[in-house]
Amino acid sequence: MKIFHLLAACLLIHTAAAAQQPPNIIFILADDLGYGNLTSYNPSHKVPTPHIDQLAKEGTRFTRFYSGSPVCAPSRCALMTGKHMGHAYIRGNAGQALRPQDTTLAERLRANGYVTGMFGKWGLGEAGTTGAPEHKGFDAFFGYINQTHAHHYYTNRLFEIQNGQSVKVPVDTTAYSDELILQKALGFIRENKNKPFFLYLPLTIPHAELHVPEPYMQRFRNEDGSSKLGPEMPFVQKGKVTYRSQEQPHAAFAGMITKLDDDVARVMALVKELGLDNNTYVFFTSDNGPHREGGADPEFFNSSGPLRGIKRDLYEGGIRVPMIVRAPGKVPADVVRDDIWAFWDVLPTLCRLTGTRTPENIDGLSFTHALTGKRQPVKHPWLYWQFYEKQYYKEAIVQGHWKLVRLKKADQPETVELYDLSSDTGETRNLAATQPAKVKELLAVARQAKTPAENKAFQWPGTE
Numbered sequence: 001m002k003i004f005h006l007l008a009a010c011l012l013i014h015t016a017a018a019a020q021q022p023p024n025i026i027f028i029l030a031d032d033l034g035y036g037n038l039t040s041y042n043p044s045h046k047v048p049t050p051h052i053d054q055l056a057k058e059g060t061r062f063t064r065f066y067s068g069s070p071v072c073a074p075s076r077c078a079l080m081t082g083k084h085m086g087h088a089y090i091r092g093n094a095g096q097a098l099r100p101q102d103t104t105l106a107e108r109l110r111a112n113g114y115v116t117g118m119f120g121k122w123g124l125g126e127a128g129t130t131g132a133p134e135h136k137g138f139d140a141f142f143g144y145i146n147q148t149h150a151h152h153y154y155t156n157r158l159f160e161i162q163n164g165q166s167v168k169v170p171v172d173t174t175a176y177s178d179e180l181i182l183q184k185a186l187g188f189i190r191e192n193k194n195k196p197f198f199l200y201l202p203l204t205i206p207h208a209e210l211h212v213p214e215p216y217m218q219r220f221r222n223e224d225g226s227s228k229l230g231p232e233m234p235f236v237q238k239g240k241v242t243y244r245s246q247e248q249p250h251a252a253f254a255g256m257i258t259k260l261d262d263d264v265a266r267v268m269a270l271v272k273e274l275g276l277d278n279n280t281y282v283f284f285t286s287d288n289g290p291h292r293e294g295g296a297d298p299e300f301f302n303s304s305g306p307l308r309g310i311k312r313d314l315y316e317g318g319i320r321v322p323m324i325v326r327a328p329g330k331v332p333a334d335v336v337r338d339d340i341w342a343f344w345d346v347l348p349t350l351c352r353l354t355g356t357r358t359p360e361n362i363d364g365l366s367f368t369h370a371l372t373g374k375r376q377p378v379k380h381p382w383l384y385w386q387f388y389e390k391q392y393y394k395e396a397i398v399q400g401h402w403k404l405v406r407l408k409k410a411d412q413p414e415t416v417e418l419y420d421l422s423s424d425t426g427e428t429r430n431l432a433a434t435q436p437a438k439v440k441e442l443l444a445v446a447r448q449a450k451t452p453a454e455n456k457a458f459q460w461p462g463t464e
Contacts, residue, residue, distance in 0.1 A: 022196040024280040031207035034290030036305025047257045051265035059326030060335040067288045068343035070318035073123045075287045080104040082347035082362030085386045086450030091458035097131030098124045105347045106137030109198045112356040119185035120202035123147035127166040142184040153211045193274045206256035208294025209243035216255030227251040235295025249295030281327040289318040308427040314396035332373040339370040384449040388460045397442045404442035
């Protein structure tokens with residue numbers, strides 16, 4: 001009897017300890033995946049995504065979630081720092097590095113006892129700079145440190161944190177980098193199954209170039225080798241374009257979406273196998289809208305779904321992205337919500353979920369109430385973006401169902417567009433001429449939403 005009571009007491013202690021352990025966080029970030037590239041968001045999409053769809057059935061799917069920017073680096077800066085493009089240090093793809101004072105989500109979680117790992121693409125500071133992953137809160141890292149290098153899936157080198165430094169490591173040039181990265185991520189989960197961990201998984205697919213292992217190509221080929229998706233227009237590498245040629249870009253893109261879907265399935269299978277399912281939050285989203293580089297064809301795949309625009313646009317298709325959150329017993333299953341939130345809200349949300357101190361000097365809000373199925377008590381009065389590339393300045397404000405887009409090309413007058421997203425999700429009817437008071441109001445919001453860029457690479461001459 002004494003042995004029985006002792007075993008029961010040990011079981012109770014173990015159960016109590018498990019209940020008290022902070023939740024694990026797995027944050028999966030796809031690269032250039034459009035709002036319409038998942039069948040849970042766009043049932044007519046040509047490529048089924050059953051495993052990610054299952055994630056949505058087992059969790060909550062958000063339909064008004066926004067990326068930090070319409071391109072990679074600034075979007076990830078917003079995610080890591082909790083600051084939108086009116087205040088962030090990195091506001092464009094100019095190869096800049098985060099500074100020592102730019103504190104990240106990973107730094108905050110690590111300070112709270114989390115083991116932190118990143119596997120995929122970083123893009124916020126090269127090795128040897130203040131923005132290198134080891135200086136920004138990560139215990140482990142494997143993948144691409146440079147976003148341009150990440151365009152290529154077959155490479156002779158990747159980077160890894162070794163002895164507290166990001167170092168170049170040789171890899172097999174015949175190995176698909178996404179697979180190498182995923183294997184490292186799965187190893188991180190196994191190694192840290194008994195500790196609270198933060199896994200940041202910024203996978204590089206389905207970004208160009210369009211290449212995927214042969215078994216995934218075969219899924220979209222007929223017996224005669226032709227594409228199941230119809231006649232293909234080959235993409236041919238020319239001039240300064242670094243993407244490799246691809247005879248069947250549609251089949252390759254479809255294969256990449258399928259590989260991404262399988263990657264998510266493998267992560268979830270391991271979480272369940274290790275008994276982590278009831279104490280792990282899984283997030284799935286994308287860094288911006290779909291791309292057109294390397295032979296990609298967002299029109300053919302309806303990659304933006306009902307939205308206008310693609311990557312580099314501040315229309316909805318460039319910045320509205322999927323967001324799925326799953327945590328059994330914590331996040332309601334098979335629920336769809338239209339809360340308006342964005343990348344800069346992820347930091348305070350994860351801090352609240354993990355009992356981590358939230359900084360005060362950020363733009364984000366905690367959306368834990370929305371995640372747990374409750375009414376979200378605090379909402380943004382507006383969301384703000386700006387983007388400058390190749391002498392083309394773009395700015396956008398979302399205020400509830402209103403959307404203002406401000407555009408200016410070098411040496412040309414600016415244009416201002418206004419859309420009512422409640423009746424015009426596709427932004428087809430510019431109401432600026434008939435709603436001058438709302439235009440004036442939102443332009444005033446845009447002026448006060450930003451500070452001058454501290455980084456000279458992102459200053460916009462002649463636009464104010």
